[in-house]
Amino acid sequence: xxxxxxxxxxxxxxxxxxxxxxxxxxxxxxxxxxxxxxxxxxxxxxxxxxxxxxxxxxxxxxxxxxxxxxxxxxxxxxxxxxxxxxxxxxxxxxxxxxxxxxxxxxxxxxxxxxxxxxxxxxxxxxxxxxxxxxxxxxxxxxxxxxxxxxxxxxxxxxxxxxxxxxxxxxxxxxxxxxxxxxxxxxxxxxxxxxxxxxxxxx
Amino acid sequence: xxxxxxxxxxxxxxxxxxxxxxxxxxxxxxxxxxxxxxxxxxxxxxxxxxxxxxxxxxxxxxxxxxxxxxxxxxxxxxxxxxxxxxxxxxxxxxxxxxxxxxxxxxxxxxxxxxxxxxxxxxxxxxxxxxxxxxxxxxxxxxxxxxxxxxxxxxxxxxxxxxxxxxxxxxxxxxxxxxxxxxxxxxxxxxxxxxxxxxxxxx
DNA sequence: TAAGATAGTAATAGATTACTCACTTTCGAA
DNA sequence: TTCGAAAGTGAGTAATCTATTACTATCTTA
Numbered sequence: 377x378x379x380x381x382x383x384x385x386x387x388x389x390x391x392x393x394x395x396x397x398x399x400x401x402x403x404x405x406x407x408x409x410x411x412x413x414x415x416x417x418x419x420x421x422x423x424x425x426x427x428x429x430x431x432x433x434x435x436x437x438x439x440x441x442x443x444x445x446x447x448x449x450x451x452x453x454x455x456x457x458x459x460x461x462x463x464x465x466x467x468x469x470x471x472x473x474x475x476x477x478x479x480x481x482x483x484x485x486x487x488x489x490x491x492x493x494x495x496x497x498x499x500x501x502x503x504x505x506x507x508x509x510x511x512x513x514x515x516x517x518x519x520x521x522x523x524x525x526x527x528x529x530x531x532x533x534x535x536x537x538x539x540x541x542x543x544x545x546x547x548x549x550x551x552x553x554x555x556x557x558x559x560x561x562x563x564x565x566x567x568x569x570x571x572x573x574x575x576x577x578x
Numbered sequence: 579x580x581x582x583x584x585x586x587x588x589x590x591x592x593x594x595x596x597x598x599x600x601x602x603x604x605x606x607x608x609x610x611x612x613x614x615x616x617x618x619x620x621x622x623x624x625x626x627x628x629x630x631x632x633x634x635x636x637x638x639x640x641x642x643x644x645x646x647x648x649x650x651x652x653x654x655x656x657x658x659x660x661x662x663x664x665x666x667x668x669x670x671x672x673x674x675x676x677x678x679x680x681x682x683x684x685x686x687x688x689x690x691x692x693x694x695x696x697x698x699x700x701x702x703x704x705x706x707x708x709x710x711x712x713x714x715x716x717x718x719x720x721x722x723x724x725x726x727x728x729x730x731x732x733x734x735x736x737x738x739x740x741x742x743x744x745x746x747x748x749x750x751x752x753x754x755x756x757x758x759x760x761x762x763x764x765x766x767x768x769x770x771x772x773x774x775x776x777x778x779x780x
Numbered sequence: 781t782a783a784g785a786t787a788g789t790a791a792t793a794g795a796t797t798a799c800t801c802a803c804t805t806t807c808g809a810a
Numbered sequence: 811t812t813c814g815a816a817a818g819t820g821a822g823t824a825a826t827c828t829a830t831t832a833c834t835a836t837c838t839t840a
Contacts, residue, residue, distance in 0.1 A: 568736070
């Protein structure tokens with residue numbers, strides 16, 4: 377039990393805050409999450425939050441930072457233990473699916489941040505996160521082309537867009553069904569179609 | 579100039595309201611659209627809106643109704659003038675892409691509605707819209723399998739999910755770039771990969 | 781043109797939001 | 811054990827949101 381004691385050191389409290397936001401995002405529209413709701417989830421008064429974060433945006437920023445670290449680290453680790461680019465892509469895909477199954481609110485938060493007008497810091501963090509993610513995909517896709525595993529005429533840019541869209545589609549499907557478990561269940565079949573679309577003819 | 583005169587009959591005013599919401603959704607997070615912003619866009623005072631809609635949710639409901647009619651009608655028409663299931667799928671895809679290019683806020687609104695907790699009427703309308711859309715895709719995909727145009731082992735359910743995800747991915751990409759035109763530009767290449775993934779080997 | 785119906789205004793109520801601050805409680809080191 | 815610093819409380823504020831209402835302007839039609 378990490379979150380049960382009343383007084384927590386500042387860094388642990390900040391970590392608990394991020395966790396609370398990620399949890400809440402799984403249950404409701406992320407842009408409707410209030411500081412009151414966050415505090416309530418933590419068993420805290422609303423004012424206490426502002427002792428650890430100067431503003432609500434700073435909280436979101438911390439969440440984005442958390443997501444970036446965790447997601448990219450897990451994805452990189454998954455890609456490491458593979459023997460071919462296509463195997464790596466599949467590992468990355470499944471790892472990403474695992475991540476959003478554990479934290480269904482995260483992809484919605486990212487999508488929501490991207491919709492905000494203007495140039496907020498959390499929004500910029502999402503942009504760079506997806507940019508880094510895209511670079512990894514590019515690398516794997518190019519490698520796959522180079523060694524003949526992927527179709528020689530493949531449009532790498534389009535393939536990267538579709539990779540992310542595939543995940544987004546699964547997220548949407550889980551929203552429709554109201555059950556997160558659908559994501560994991562449907563992921564293999566959906567990825568199989570994607571792979572067929574990019575692989576070279578055997 | 580349809581929206582410039584001060585007094586409008588109720589049905590025209592309602593139509594203008596829907597148009598204003600669709601426009602606003604293209605520029606900002608749909609769930610952050612206020613009745614004040616809607617009224618301002620129409621050159622109206624905020625209170626006037628509630629003479630035509632009992633509640634804000636009723637406005638959203640009207641928007642969803644508008645989307646359902648327009649999108650399904652256009653998509654059906656596009657599928658009609660085709661000679662094969664795959665051609666129909668491509669026509670549906672491109673028509674859908676045209677639609678979201680003209681109204682970039684619409685897919686974001688749908689996605690946003692799906693995220694609301696509980697069972698609101700607008701949310702339910704989105705669910706049935708996508709359900710109807712999915713049925714059309716199912717029909718086309720099954721037809722394609724039956725006549726050998728599509729892979730015999732194709733998972734139709736997964737293919738339908740990926741079809742919608744493909745569009746969602748393009749929408750996300752346009753959010754990242756900040757330019758709507760990217761959707762139309764990248765759509766053909768992305769669909770080509772999708773088609774390759776579902777077609778039978780030649 | 782007079783009058784009833786329709787549409788819009790301006791002010792405001794009531795709820796909710798992010799954020800502040802004076803005060804209290806708890807922790808940890810001397 | 812004591813005491814200063816760190817963490818939390820709870821009451822408040824200003825801004826903003828949806829929705830209401832008494833009143834006014836405009837259209838339509840007889």
